[in-house]
Amino acid sequence: MTRPDRPTIRDVAAAAGVSKGTVSFALNGRPGVSEDTRERILAAARDLGWTPSTKARALSVSRAFAVGLVLAREPELLGADPFFPAFIAGVERTLSDRGQALVLQVVPEAEEEAGYRRLADAGRVDGVFVLDLRVADPRIALLAELGMPAVTIARPDGPSPFPAVLVDDRPGIAAAVSHLAGLGHRHIAHVAGPAHFLHGSRRRRAFDDALDEAGLPPGPVVEADFSAAGGAAATREILAAGPTAIVYSNDLMAIAGLSVAVELGRAVPARLSVTGFDNTDLAGYVSPALTSVRTDPYLWGRKAAEALLELIDGGTVDDVPVPAAQLVIRASTAPPPPEVRTE
Structure with a gap:
């Protein structure tokens, strides 16, 4: 039989000079792999054109391999405000390295709760980012009720069980x-x-x-x-x-x-x-x-994505500091x- 053209984890492991287990840990963002080794594995995967079989991964561990972002803003404002593209670019940079996807929903504010419930009920995402925090934000209690892992951008003004990227304006x-x-x-x-x-x-x-x-x-x-x-x-x-x-x-x-x-x-x-x-x-x-x-919303996006993926993997995640505004x-x-x- 001829070998399939699609490169495998075995090929990535051979190219990087590590075991298949180490490749799996690195590609899924799990702890226990040094940063140098992780970068070598990611570089080998890119050079070989390796991409994960998301369907197989999801079936094996009951995961969506996607995270969500629900924004209650006018679509026109999202296009005009440079903050959102920069933040999303940071998120995507981290997600693409881990074989994950971003599910973005732009909804009217009245439909925001329904948007989170749809994502949770359909199992479309493993966790979500919470942007545009409100005073006494009701989404914190909603996501806790749904059992949805989440990372907030800034610390809410009330109790929250979720880690936050510590943005301070x-x-x-x-x-x-x-x-x-x-x-x-x-x-x-x-x-x-x-x-x-x-x-x-x-x-x-x-x-x-x-x-x-x-x-x-x-x-x-x-x-x-x-x-x-x-x-x-x-x-x-x-x-x-x-x-x-x-x-x-x-x-x-x-x-x-x-x-x-x-x-x-x-x-x-x-x-x-x-x-x-x-x-x-x-x-x-x-x-x-x-x-x-x-x-630096690009950095915030990267840090938020790293924290959320670790939380989804069952890790304990503290609040994430970021450089102060200047x-x-x-x-x-x-x-x-x-x-x-x-x-």
């Missing part, structure tokens, strides 16, 4: 306010994200706390929806309060705000300073280049106009 907002105060700004405003999102409310509180820490009076705040259109509308509203600087809750709104400010005769940064959040690729190419808070200073911030400066 507060130092980034505090750094933006401190930077503006150091330039001499005394009238700083904030275009916030939706208050029912935990990261929106936390950034809002961080803004208020940072003003207090700097000895500045409370600044005007307008809530928007993280979209460019929302940021533009909020900027028109907030400029009526006469701020010399605006701290935005994401880059998309900040870039839209830049255009509105120029349209209304508020040159940036001569008459108005602007900061964003996320430090997206576009931030460095708009004019003036946008001062923004650097985060302010990247560019040309969109400068001292306030001379006539409004105070000593």
Whole structure:
């Protein structure tokens, strides 16, 4: 009989110089394999064109070999906001190395619970990621009820049995306010994200706390929806309060705000300073280049996927630390106009 063209785990083991058992452990992300050996095995698998027989694996261990992500956002916003593609790319990078798949559902918020229940009832996924945490998020109790392994992006504001990627937005907002105060700004405003999102409310509180820490009076705040259109509308509203600087809750709104400010005769940064959040690729190419808070959603995606796969395999997973956000200073911030400066 002729040998099938499809390479096998035996072929990968021979190419990497290890046992079939070691190959199985490495390809399934199990502990007990050194990082150097794992990388050698993955490289051998790629070179041979080896791909897992997902159907056979699923039948042998009653696993879906897929994880889920349910997003209650408008599809148009998902395409416009660079955060989601970067996070998903990080997830996919880890999953592809482990022979796993991502099941993505974009649903109206009213159908979100049903989306999780469908995934669980059909056995389509082995675990899920929880993004866009809400204040008192009901999904935590739902997933615990369903017995679904999960990893949250940030720590919820209530009890949670699930590990979290420890994203903390507060130092980034505090750094933006401190930077503006150091330039001499005394009238700083904030275009916030939706208050029912935990990261929106936390950034809002961080803004208020940072003003207090700097000895500045409370600044005007307008809530928007993280979209460019929302940021533009909020900027028109907030400029009526006469701020010399605006701290935005994401880059998309900040870039839209830049255009509105120029349209209304508020040159940036001569008459108005602007900061964003996320430090997206576009931030460095708009004019003036946008001062923004650097985060790393690609890394968050990788770390979240690694933690979730370990949890699915029965491991004990602690919260996952990630580097703190950092302010990247560019040309969109400068001292306030001379006539409004105070000593």
